[in-house]
Amino acid sequence: MDKNRLISIKEEKRAKIIENLLQNDLIELVEDKVVLKGDYYKNQLRIALRNCDIINPFDIEEYIAFDGYLALHNVLTNLSQREVVDIMKNSLLRGRGGAGFPTGKKWEEAFTFDADQKYIICNADEGDPGAFMDRSILEKDPHSVLEGMAIGGYAIGANKGFIYVRAEYPQAVKTLKHAIEEAKTLGLLGKDIFKSGFDFDIELRLGSGAFVCGEGTALIESIEGHRGMPRPKLQRTAHVGLWGKPTIINNVETFANVAPIILNGAEWFRSIGTEKSPGTKVFSLVGKIENAGLVEVPMGTKLRDIVFDIGGGCQNNKEYKAVQTGGPSGGCIPKEYLDVAVDFESLASIGSIMGSGGMVVMDENTCMMDIAKYFLEFSVDESCGKCIPCREGTRRMYEILELITEGKAQMSDLEELENLAHVVSDTxxxxxxxxxxxxxxxxxxxxxxxxxxxIVDKKCPAKSCKPLITYTISDKCIGCTLCKKNCPVDAIQGELKVKHSIDIEKCIKCGSCYEVCPVKPVKAVEIY
Structure with a gap:
């Protein structure tokens, strides 16, 4: 395929796609740019998600219609490897997988390291609870990732790429397989791409759901056929990676940003976001939020704007309490920091992290001890067990949190919990x-x-921890019998129009009586 064929496909397909989307009232044109309609999207800026819900992911020509593979053509016909690396360095694109390492710097390390074979790996092992950013890109715009990988392969001198994707994402696997075959059929992957002499192939490797394989060296171990366990960081993977060869690992969202940077320039990308964290970031906004879904905003956007302007605030008009950013590895941000800028430096300054982009919103009824226990349980289960601090330390921390949420802890346990947390983190x-x-x-x-x-009062302020709460029925009871009818263990006694009572010995604290009680404005069923 040559540039003329790309342009002809673009002109032929683009107008038809836009016309169809306009007829179905799905998009609007803003300065000739396609923008999804609705209040949910008006405060977003979509770069990594630019084609999601706009094109058919199973039709490569629809990707081409929106400038697909033009960046790869420009790279292979007009730019040297050094020039591509410099563009990525000047863009200041930071890895979107969590650590935020400069992409161009990583590519330069592999480019300048001499070797007979080099590799590009796309880390699609997204496993954070509530996170679905990468999976959505793979399912809805797979060619943006393939094109980004091919550009990266050319830049560092690699002719082979691997996408490490979870086997439990069958739709993403299906879409990727189809996209790879389409690209090969049109000569956009394989031998002598655009008659430039550059060869590049991509293979899928299916992971088995181990969260630790999101770590680069553990991922490499898994691709090589070994158990997915991290390696000591004695050498950078850009020098010694897959099968001992220089290897670049970037995540899905990072690769999805590459082609737009090549087409629009490094200065364009730096004009978005903040000085140290340019561009946009995709978040999966979930939890006790009115409008859950994928959000892409410029770096530096205030947390308040994401939660309230885009997310619509907490469900049922409940009060915002916290948001967990960065998945199980992140921190909980209280309401006094709602005006924090969402970028790498600002989140780190208050004890949280960007992570891959998980954002779990919590309301007034959320117990923060229970949340810490939930995420720590995930880390305990996903620890590979190779190092003692993680294997034993996280488990002991979880056990202390269990004691706290059951009302069985002492103040000395709190001191031990804090000490353990820092030891595990440091070692x-x-x-x-x-x-x-x-x-x-x-x-x-x-x-x-x-x-x-x-610990001291044996009370859960959020009235969430079952061992620490008690349900009673007050004098406001009108004897409607709804609580009695809905109690799964027959713990409620009472007759029609007569005040009911709860047998504490039988009560399993499921909360069904509280939920169905119709007395307004204050429920007759009370929680202590």
């Missing part, structure tokens, strides 16, 4: 263990009064 081998204590560290920092209430 674990890889990022999983180093960041696993973050939910504990931030909740201790911002919600220590709730910890003390659990």
């Amino acid at each position: 674990s081998l890889c990022g999983l263990g180093q960041t696993a204590p973050n939910p504990v560290i931030t909740t201790l920092k911002y919600y220590k009064d709730e910890y003390i209430a659990h």
